[in-house]
Amino acid sequence: MTNNLTHIDFTKKSHTMQLKMKFDVATYIPMDSKVRLVCNIIEEMNLDFLLRTYSVKGRKPVVDPVTMLKVLLFCYSEGICSCRKIEDFCTYDTRAHFLLDGCKPPDHTTINRFRKIIEDFSSDLLTQFVELLLEDGHVNLKNIYIDGTKIESVAGRYTFVWRKSVEKYQKKLKEQLIKELCLPENSTLDQVTQKVEQAFNLIRNICSSQNIVFVHGIGKRKTQQQRDYEHLEDTLTKLKRYEAHLRIMGERNSYSKTDHDATFMRMKEDHMLNGQLKPAYNIQFASSGAFIVGVMGSQKGNDLHTLKPFLEKMMTPYGEYLMNIVADAGYESTENYTYLNDKWLRSYIKPANYEIQRKKKYKEDIGKKESMTYLEDEDAYLCKNDKKLVRVKDRIRTYASGLKDTLKTYSCIECRGCPYNSQCIKSKKAEDGIKKTIQFSPEFEKYRNESYNNITTEEGIIQRMNRSIQAEGMFSKLKDGLKYDRFRHRGMKSVVSDITLMALGINLNKFHSKMKKNQFEVIEYKKVA
Incomplete structure (x- = not known):
């Protein structure tokens, strides 16, 4: 059967086309539609910073930046993130025509350029959205629920650079060069690099002055000068490459060659099912009243190091509202506890040993200091065999922020021949009668007990339940x-x-849902009786 469609001239106008009629797109958009809500929210915001950016550029944009922001926010709320899919949405969707209000649909290049422009203002957009929610009473920011997740980068999965490997090869090359150049053994890496540069410049000048022709390929014999030149050039390249790797890495242990800001992290979604590390970012969300009120990205795979910088970021716009900080065990540390205490924020951080300490095996473990008797007058602990663990030394631990924490160490020297030796000392050398040692931070223990008491109250149980529903629900x-x-x-x-922008889209969906249900109070989930 012949396909007649191939013979049709699509550029030729048909005389049988239907009569075109102008119509108002707004008549097809319900009054409680999310499209209208987007327009109302964006028009309530102060977008002078965005308009100034376009006025500085001097060119009239294809689509008004305010209109473009409405389109982008609505698309993100629908899960449309690709610039080409947004282009299709603007071309064919009736809702997009309502948002564009007669403007020509933008192409994917214009959309991507606009998205690049608002990178500096996205945080301010979220802040203004939250302020609108505050004014209308949908959030009060009294309780902040924090959680994090790792999201994979667009970088290649096998483009890793590891710190240990770079440092190992750099050290080997340095030792090799010290021998070749007859340098002192205590020479620093900078001194070695400087000597290699001097030697390379010298051999390069010799080759240039003697007009030495470099040869390559099979059957060609290289001169000694060419060999020296190529060896020093290759060595210098390696030294600079190792230095560049470490500079890009900063304090991290890895990075991706195709996305220098991405760090290799262990993730739950593993395509190989063998625990592989993938390039990713650690994304932190702060939620309150079922809305996202704060977003932060981190290059650290552990949530432990994200709480303080995240709260510092949130203190500027919302400091006067914050009261209770609710987080899981991944955020527990002396540094985080101290920061919350200094900022007069109540901690609802779940202790790392919360689950295990409720088990019978933990309670019956005679090796734990909680199972021993503390002798306050002697500052010592009395074990099950009535032997004393005396305080032998204190160690000062300094955090990256400069905070100093004291670790107390208690030891017993009468463990040899003790009938409880194998139960008390978990070391493999327990049968040899080595001494029992316990070490802990009194400051950390004090903060942990306070947080434990907070989360076990009736209010604390409700706070933890809300954290599970709200914080984890956002992801x-x-x-x-x-x-x-x-x-x-x-x-x-x-x-x-x-x-x-995705957080704004999630907030928009939640706000629209509340408006349709006529809910105007702050959402806080209560314990069912």
């Missing part, structure tokens, strides 16, 4: 609801801006 909406499980951009700035 469920992000990954499962909007299918956002991998970044589409490179670099920390672009990544954080993109995830902030």
Whole structure:
């Protein structure tokens, strides 16, 4: 059967086309539609910073930046993040025509350029959204629920650079050069690099002055000068490459060659099912009243180091509102406890040993200091065999922030021949009668007990329940609801801006849902009786 469609001239106008009639797109958009809500929210915001950016550029944009922001926010709330899919949405969707209000649909290049421009303002957009929610009473920011998740970078999965490998090869090369150049053994890396540069410049000048022709390929014999030149050039290249790797890495242990800001982290989503590390970012969300009120990106795989900088970021716009900080055991540390105490914030951090300490095996462990009797007058602990663990030394631990924490060490020297030796000392050398030692931080123990008492009260139980529903629920909406499980951009700035737009989209969906249900109070889940 012949396909007649191939013979049709699509450029030729048909005389049988239907009569075109102008119609108002707004008549097809319900009054309680999310599209209208987007327009109302954006028009309530102060967007002078965005308008100034376009006025400085001097060119009239294809689409008004305010209109463009409405389109972008609505698309992100629908899980449409690709610039080409947004282009299709603007071309064919009636809702987009309502948002564009007669403007020509932008192409994917214009959309991507606009998204790049608002990277500097995405955080301010989220802040203004939250301020609107505050004014209307949908959030009060009294309780902040914090959680983090790792999202894979767009970088290649096998483009890793490891600190240990770089430092090992750098050390070997340095030792080799010290011998070759007859340098002192205590020479620093900078001194070795400087000597290699001097030697390379010298041999390069010799080759140039003697007009030595470099040869390559089979059957060609290289001169000694060419060999020296190539060896020193290769060595100098390696030294500079190792230095560049360490400079890009900073304090991290790895980075990706195709996304320098991405760090290799162990993730739950493992395509190989063998615990592989993948390039990713640690994304932190702060939620309150079922809305996302704060977003931060981190290059550290552990949540432990993210709480303080995240709260510092939030203290500027919301400091006067914050009261209770609720987080899981991944955020527990002396440094975080001290910071919350200094800022007069009540801690609802779940202790790392919360679950295990409720088990019978933990309670019956005679090796724990909790199972021993503390002798306050002697500052010692009395074990099950009535032997004393005396305080032998204190060690000062200094954190990166400069905070100093004291670790107390108690030891017993009468453990040999003790009938409880194998139960008390978990070391493999317990049968040899080695001494029992316990070490802990009194400051940390004090803060941990306070936090434990907070989370075990009636209010604390409700706070933990809300954290599970709200904080973890946000990532469920992000990954499962909007299918956002991998970044589409490179670099920390672009990544954080993109995830902030997703947070705005999630907030928009929640706000629209509340408006349709006529809910105006702060959402806080209560314990069912």
